[in-house]
Amino acid sequence: MRYDSITEAIGNTPLVRIDPDVHGLTHIDLYAKLELLNPFGSVKDRAAWNMARPLLAAATERGSQVVELSSGNTAKALAVLAGMHGLTFKSVTNRMRIPEIKDLLLLLGAEIEELPGQSECLDPTATDDPLTLFHRTLSEPGTACLHTDQYFNPRNTEAHLTGTGPEIVKDLDGRAPDWFIACVGTAGSSTGVARVLREHDPSVRVVGLVAAKSDFVPGIRTIDEAHEVGLFDPGTYDSIETVGSDEAIEGMLTLNRRCGILAGPTGGAAYFGALRQLRAADAELTERRSAVFIVCDRVESYLGYVRERRPDLFGRPRRANSPADLSDAEVHQAPSADVTEARTWLDSGRPPLVVDLRSSFAYAALHIDGSVNIVDELFEELLRGGLPFSRSRPVLLVCPVGEKSARYAALLTRMGHPDVRSLTGGIIAWRDAGAPLVRD
Template sequence: MRYDSITEAIGNTPLVRIDPAVHGLRHIDLFAKLEMLNPFGSVKDRPAWHMARPHLEAAAGGGGGGTVVELSSGNTAKALALLAGLYGLRFKSVTNRMRVPEVRELLLLLGAEIEELPGQSECLDPTDTDDPLTRFHQALSEPDAGYLHTDQYFNPRNVEAHAEGTGPEIVKDLEGRVPDWFVACVGTAGSSTGVARVLREHDPGVRVLGLVAGKSDFIPGIRTIDEVRQVGLFDPATYDVMASVSSEEAIEGMVTLIRRCGLLSGPTGGAAYFGAVRHLREVDAGLAGTGRRESAVFIVCDRAESYLSYVRERRPELVGRAPRRGPVVEVSEAAARVVDVAAARRWLAQQEGPRPLVVDLRGPHAYAALHIAGSVNIVDEVFGELVRGGLPFSKSVPVLLACPVGEKSLRYAALLTGMGHPDVRSLAGGIVAWRDAGAPLVRE
């Protein structure tokens, strides 16, 4: 099959039936839509091209030059970097943190510029005018900004790419039938909204299961339930059921797809598979004795290679590393000590006893931009590795943990408390609350 441009190879990805011996569903046919076989490696190839194409063609007609910009730290950024390069343009990825090292390195290899800004969450909140990501987004949207801004969280062409491509392809590959269930991990909400729209045009009875990451957990490409409500394309009416998946479950599903199905899936696809099977088991039991069969489709979003460090951090034995040295004690976050900004400042200013060690869990660029004076920067992924090896500090050292909004620090404070640290506290509201209270911050 011959193409004149790599963009012509975007779409028309396979739909593969998962062997019932793997998933155990007796009355439901489960299919995987292999979006990782798009030419740039992910489901984001479709919206990236659909959103960028008008800008790129206009720029090419004007003699080239300019920069494509997107608030992305993952697959959308990768696809846009490649597309921009095809048209002789630059690409800038703007994010509050690059969480996966392989993705950062790949983006740099693709020629992308990466700008990390301190932000309140992985998604921007357009109503928070004090958030640096929001201010940057507003600046990009101004007519004379000078950037080609694809705006994936709010651009309707994100949804259109799947309504015109992914959804119709599923119906075609099922020979005109519509699946009873569509299972979607929710990131920008573009694929779930676009596919659901098409499927329901064929059959309003289609049920949509939306999967999000557990609160304070991290699965690449999936938002938590708090974050997803900040996404401009998210509409709760799209989903009949919303459920959360943990990072451990995502990796478990990923390993199953790789080792039992020959599908080189990343953790997002693993989360979709795991969440689908878990939910459909009850549906399957209800179909017993009825003589009916149902079908379900989920999306394998991308490939495994970009997430080896993510897997190594959580399941080192899967990549030939020594297992974690002893279990990390899981305790309720209610057991953690939380201090507000005023109490934290009094604690840091006390004259008696050892001064608390302030650990800033944000990325290095956010830390360099603004941080609490005297704090040390240990990125949360690295801090997690330290915790798994045992207490990272002497028990005699009091510790104040700080992250963007207080969620990560709360979790780690609970873990360290459960491991026997007598005085570790989490900064309520994180660095954002510290800044909003007018407490002093310094630049590196």
Template sequence: MRYDSITEAIGNTPLVRIDPAVHGLHHIDLYAKLEMLNPFGSVKDRAAWNMTRPGLSTAVEHGSQVVELSSGNTAKALAVIAGMHGLPFKSVTNRMRVPEIKDLLLLLGAEIEELPGQSECLDPTHTDDPLTLFHQVLSEPGSTYLHTDQYFNARNTEAHALGTGPEIVKDLGGRAPDWFIACVGTAGSSTGVAKVLREHDPEVKVVGLVADKSDFIPGIRTIDEVHEVGLFDPATYDSVAPVTADDAIDGMLTLARRCGILAGPTGGAAYFGTVRHLREADAALTGRKAGEGRKSAVFIVCDRIESYVGYIKQRRPDLFHQPPRKNSTADLSADEIAAATSVDVAQARKWIAQEQPLVIDLRSPFAYAALHIEGAVNLVDELFGELLRGGMPFSGQRPVLLVCPVGEQSARYAALLTRMGHPDVRSLAGGVIAWRDAGAPLVRD
């Protein structure tokens, strides 16, 4: 097939049936929409091109810089598109959490600007957050930047309403699937596809998958974070369910080893969450009469495995024939985490005043620089985890208060330190967000 531009190759990705011997569903045909086969490597190629296209000629005329608040696949696609048109591209974020993606962006000629931010993602209600302020400046009328604004730009959703959704219907012979399951990041793909599928069949069930509160899965928001995304509409989804990083990796391994689909963790999470959700429905279909027809379900494989080797190695060293990591939060039980001591803001302030615990802020250096509890020491969570694998990094004689954005990660580390024998370690319930909302003092570097 001949094209005059690489952008013409965006879309029309394969819809591949997953072997029932792999997923174990007896009455439901399961299909993977392989968005990983877009030319720049991900589902974000569609949105990046659709968001950029209207302003490209003006941007080229004025030599404008393309800017997006992204640290992942959207930034990668925009870097390529900007370069093709002789434009510079800047990725703005408060934390690059996947080293391979950062290296790839630099290789593609992107400029990366890491701004201080109070939380791990943009929240437009935080009017004093530097990341939010930057977003407001970019969004002002007359901005000299080509700001694609993926979290609020309707053309993100439109890319999938015009492309991904109709392609699924076409490849299923003109009908919508009975279920559509999607991981939720910007919510553009799930919202756009759901709209089209329900136009064909209002009975389509749409399931949104989000990251478990205490986990990080590249490309997927937690349930708290998705509500900060302008394109997210709870009415789109019949249900929303969490998946863990372990679920994502297990699903990814199944797709790669059993199906030949080299999906990244987001695709793995989509597969795992889809099969888990459909098992009950599949069981309910047992005993149906022959000829009543099979049901169908579709999930999206967002991107490829290669960019996440470091992420996987950190969480599953056994896959690389390396010994298990000592003192890891990965093997904590739910009971251990629930039993970890946590204190609310009032209790924490009283404890700090009376006993001067060591306050450890687990957020990124940029979030810490923006605002933090006075006297807190900044040890980003990955670094803190590495320190703990070598044993107790500080004296057990001094009490410790752990702080993170919303209190989830700090609770896990509090549980781990308790297991390791620390006599008095506590987690700040609700994290820095709760501290701020309570009007407790914060300082900035």
């Protein structure tokens, strides 16, 4: 094919049937929509181009900077598009969690601004959060920036209403699949595709996949984070299920090694979640059915993420004292203290050491007076060498909403610390209770 611009190569990605010998389903044809084959490498190419395209001519005239609250694939696509039009691009976030993505953005000439934020993603309800305030400033009329606003811009969803969804129907000979399984990030792709498929067949079952609350899967939000996204509507999905990083990596390895699809962890999560959903249904079927999941992006950007969680895949021993080894039961039973109990404990004659696991930017924005900041990745490294605190010193662990701190409290308890607790509800619960916070 011949194109006059690389943007013409966005979309029309293949729909590939997964070999039944790999997935083991008897009555269901499982298809992968290969969004990793978009020219900039991800499903976000569609949304980035659809959001930016009508504004680029005027932005080029003004010499505006393209700005987006993104630390991942949307930022990557917008950095390319901005550069093609002679514009600069700024990625605004409170945490760049994937080093390879950060390096690639810098290579593409992007400016990266890490603002403090109380939680790990934009929370529009947190009116005093610096990230939220910055978002509101960008959204005001007359701003000099080209702000694509992926969390609330309907053109994000529209890219999949006019592209991804109709392509799936066309490649299935004019039929909608019986199931559509999608990871939930900004919710643009899952919302747009689901709407198209249900227009063809209202009985299509749509399954949304979110990350486990105490876990991190690139490109996927937890259910609490999803509710902060303007495009997210729980009514889009027949069910919303969780998937963890271990499951995402297992699914990714199957796609990489057995199917020749160089998917990243998000695509692996979609594959794993699809099989978990479809196996029970497959046992009861007597007629052919079909299901589609989206492979969002490529594996190369996530080698560090995978190496950290599965060093054995790279010929290295599994790391000691890892929170990934905890069972759900251990995390559920982790010792904790609610805000009232924690405040009483801090005012007692034997107050705990308060360890804040959030990013340094979030800590700088607001934190409990006297607490120390050890970012969770660094804290995990410390634990590999054994207990980082004396057993005689009580410890209170704090994170945004209490899930990560619960996991570390469970791990420290397993390691033999006699008095460690997690702050229930995290710094958000502390703030909402009106408990005192200080700012650097």
